[in-house]
Amino acid sequence: MEEYQAMVQSREWLVGWGTLSLINAGLAQGKNRSGLFWWIISLIFGPLATLIIVLLGKVPEK
Numbered sequence: 882m883e884e885y886q887a888m889v890q891s892r893e894w895l896v897g898w899g900t901l902s903l904i905n906a907g908l909a910q911g912k913n914r915s916g917l918f919w920w921i922i923s924l925i926f927g928p929l930a931t932l933i934i935v936l937l938g939k940v941p942e943k
Contacts (some may be wrong), residue, residue, distance in 0.1 A: 898927055905930050913940040 902923035909919035912934070923930040 898924070901927060901931065905934055908934045911939075912937060913942060 902920050905923035906916040906920035908931070910916040914934075914937070919930065919934060926933075
């Protein structure tokens with residue numbers, strides 16, 4: 882039973898981490914930054930990437 886609970890918790894964690902990475906990609910695009918780049922960075926660094934995106938300013942449009 883414990884093994885099943887651990888598997889479910891790890892799946893929930895992965896879904897949450899993946900969802901956060903998609904949200905970060907959207908935040909980055911809203912600041913005229915590369916969504917793909919920030920999606921990959923968010924998969925690696927998670928909430929730390931969110932903090933960095935929020936603190937970064939918007940890139941001026943060309």
